[in-house]
Amino acid sequence: MQNIKTIGVVGAGQMGGGIALVAAINKFGVILCDKSADQQHKCEADHKKRLAREVEKQRIKQEDADAAIARIKYVHMFDLIKDADFVVEAAVENAQVKRDIFANLARMMREDVILATNTSSISITEIAAAAETARKGAGARVIGMHFFNPVPVMKLVEVIKGIQTSEATTATTLELSRLLAKTPIPANDRAGFVSNRVLMPMINEAFYAWMEGVAEPAHIDEIMKLGCNFPMGPLRLADFIGLDTCEHIMNVLADGLNNDRYRACPLLKQLVAAGRLGDKSGRGVFDYAVKA
Secondary structure, three states, X not given: OOOOOEEEEEOOOHHHHHHHHHHHHOOOEEEEEOOXXXXXXXXXXXXXXXXXXXXXOOOOOHHHHHHHHHOEEEEOOHHHHHHOOEEEEOOOOOHHHHHHHHHHHHHHOOOOOEEEEOOOOOOHHHHHHHHHHHOXXXXXXXXXXXXXXXXXXXXXXXXXXXXXXXXXXXXXXHHHHHHOOOEEEEEEOOOOOOHHHHHHHHHHHHHHHHHOXXXXXXXXXXXXXXXXXXXXXXXHHHHHHOHHHHHHHHHHHHHHOOOHHHOOOXXXXXXXXOOOOEHHHOEOOOEOOOOO
């Protein structure tokens, strides 16, 4: 593997912040970039809180927690990421936003730097094409590196090759994933990859079961938990993911696979239109406004 000492992360939200923390804990330098200074401060506070909890539970030592925080440089100027040896983009799940970011990264970063995207559904080939247009040869260095939420806990990284992605890029990304204490599993660039192509239609079907009166949401979830040994029911999981994200991924699947059977359930779309997005809005399928 090429000499990777510093990992750049674009986006300090839930996923980007988690990726940055995992990299720092595993002794990589991190440049965490987000255009919002408020989001950076929020992310830094969350990192300190998480590490303090790990120290309290005696999973890590205080000096290791302090060292991890010291390895993260929080910045809001995009060009400050140019000194990284590997970049993971974890911005909003929007194809045009990602194309713009990768075009800028292709122009700005050294020619040996791999450009990974944490997208959960958007075409790697499409993103790589934007990088290639901006700088010849950059498309070969673009790859999908789909982490799972919460990043510090979940072991899987889905590693997705686009048509342009080189074997060297894939090999390096797989090895880096292991150095981050993750289990990388390769997949090809098809709509939804593996995880969301299998998971999201199940979640969507749970919404249909609710809409058609088959059972109440809590009962649907309990049946799937007790009958299929799922740790979390599909409707509760949808709230955790975000109902707007679920709707978006279903539509990506429908368009990418050219099949309307993947379209979001009308009830799912209705809840999104009402602003009931799940955990992040305080109410989705279930109400989180009052906690015991």
